Amino acid sequence: MAVMVTGGAGYIGSHTCVELLEAGYDVVVVDNFDNSHPEVLRRVEEITGRTLFREAGDVRDRTFLEQVLRRHKCDAVMHFAGLKSVAESTEKPLHYYDCNVVGTIRLLEAMRSVDVKKIVFSSSATVYGEPEQLPFNEDHRLAPANTYGRSKLVVEDILRDIHRGNKNWQIAILRYFNPVGAHESGLIGEDPKGEPNNLMPLIAQVASGKREKLMIWGNDYPTRDGTGVRDYIHVEDVAKGHVRALKKLDEPQCLALNLGAGHGYSVFEVIKAFETVTGQVIPYEIAERRAGDIAEYYADPTRAKEILNWTAQKTLSEMCQDMWNWQSKNAV
Numbered sequence: 154m155a156v157m158v159t160g161g162a163g164y165i166g167s168h169t170c171v172e173l174l175e176a177g178y179d180v181v182v183v184d185n186f187d188n189s190h191p192e193v194l195r196r197v198e199e200i201t202g203r204t205l206f207r208e209a210g211d212v213r214d215r216t217f218l219e220q221v222l223r224r225h226k227c228d229a230v231m232h233f234a235g236l237k238s239v240a241e242s243t244e245k246p247l248h249y250y251d252c253n254v255v256g257t258i259r260l261l262e263a264m265r266s267v268d269v270k271k272i273v274f275s276s277s278a279t280v281y282g283e284p285e286q287l288p289f290n291e292d293h294r295l296a297p298a299n300t301y302g303r304s305k306l307v308v309e310d311i312l313r314d315i316h317r318g319n320k321n322w323q324i325a326i327l328r329y330f331n332p333v334g335a336h337e338s339g340l341i342g343e344d345p346k347g348e349p350n351n352l353m354p355l356i357a358q359v360a361s362g363k364r365e366k367l368m369i370w371g372n373d374y375p376t377r378d379g380t381g382v383r384d385y386i387h388v389e390d391v392a393k394g395h396v397r398a399l400k401k402l403d404e405p406q407c408l409a410l411n412l413g414a415g416h417g418y419s420v421f422e423v424i425k426a427f428e429t430v431t432g433q434v435i436p437y438e439i440a441e442r443r444a445g446d447i448a449e450y451y452a453d454p455t456r457a458k459e460i461l462n463w464t465a466q467k468t469l470s471e472m473c474q475d476m477w478n479w480q481s482k483n484a485v
């Protein structure tokens with residue numbers, strides 16, 4: 154079975170390509186390399202000992218996607234391609250809606266025209282917005298508080314409408330919480346172009362000496378130690394969740410599932426775990442709260458357990474270990 158993986162050279166996509174190849178699928182990566190490098194795909198091949206197909210191009214190009222789907226006789230699509238910075242989405246809303254929403258519409262049109270109806274879509278816990286209750290389960294109100302999150306919710310709604318219109322579609326919407334870590338080989342990991350915004354890559358950059366200190370965005374939240382609490386999940390667990398979801402899509406349906414560990418860690422707890430695992434000291438400074446941040450949230454992962462028989466396996470220590478292994482081998 155051949156799977157077209159959009160954004161397959163990116164952080165989560167590349168780890169999922171490894172899992173797909175190891176599970177025996179043929180993989181066709183479509184990527185415009187806007188936030189990644191083709192070298193990643195060579196490394197995916199090195200890890201797995203298998204080859205994959207590369208198709209450089211943009212998901213907004215429907216004709217190109219149709220050709221790729223036809224040429225490789227793809228049976229399913231995993232759709233990772235998109236833009237993911239909350240801050241940038243506020244500055245460039247049209248760019249975000251164009252890439253994330255228009256790009257997905259073009260992809261769905263291409264799929265429809267070649268009669269491929271199976272898709273796994275990368276959504277985000279950001280679609281929930283401010284918690285009404287925790288943990289977030291999939292029935293929580295969807296009220297994203299930023300442009301990026303709204304672009305994800307629009308795509309979710311489009312997918313649900315497509316399924317309402319034609320029940321033959323097989324759709325899995327996966328809402329990731331905070332994916333971190335890297336492949337245990339240290340060959341692939343998160344390699345953001347430009348300035349990272351997320352906690353774990355910033356901690357790793359401080360540890361490697363690339364950055365002098367970590368700024369902690371607020372220590373006066375109503376949490377156990379005053380810092381923000383998030384549900385960190387190892388990227389390899391996220392990738393494994395995709396293969397489980399793909400297997401589940403043998404029946405027509407439209408599923409939305411959380412991929413999270415089910416518990417949260419504070420910023421201080423993450424720093425402590427990183428220091429313990431790596432022996433590095435992370436200097437930090439307490440700063441003002443970051444605009445738009447939520448104090449605390451974490452997943453209820455019960456539905457993914459029930460439907461996919463999937464649970465996150467890797468611990469926070471393993472996330473830190475693999476992050477550091479990747480950072481130390483690849484720091485520039």
Ligand code: NAD
Nearest residue numbers: 160163164165184185186187188189211212234235275277
């Ligand atoms: P990433 O930036 O590392 O990967 C995205 C990939 O898509 C990159 O290789 C990029 O070059 C490619 N791409 C972007 N726009 C494209 C386009 N128009 N056409 C073709 N390729 C394009 O990001 P990631 O962290 O791997 O995230 C993957 C998906 O998961 C995204 O949709 C993101 O919104 C979603 N997500 C990520 C997180 C997270 O914390 N990393 C959390 C929840 C959801």
Ligand code: WQD
Nearest residue numbers: 237239277279350351352355368369370381382383420446
């Ligand atoms: C985690 C915690 C910060 C950086 C974002 C997106 C979300 C999803 C994952 C895509 C918070 C604190 C951070 C720093 C800090 N991406 N922090 N100093 O904000 O939960 O989620 O990435 O879908 O949509 O919003 O992740 O890693 O940025 O922050 O103190 O330099 O670390 O305040 O409490 P976040 P994060």
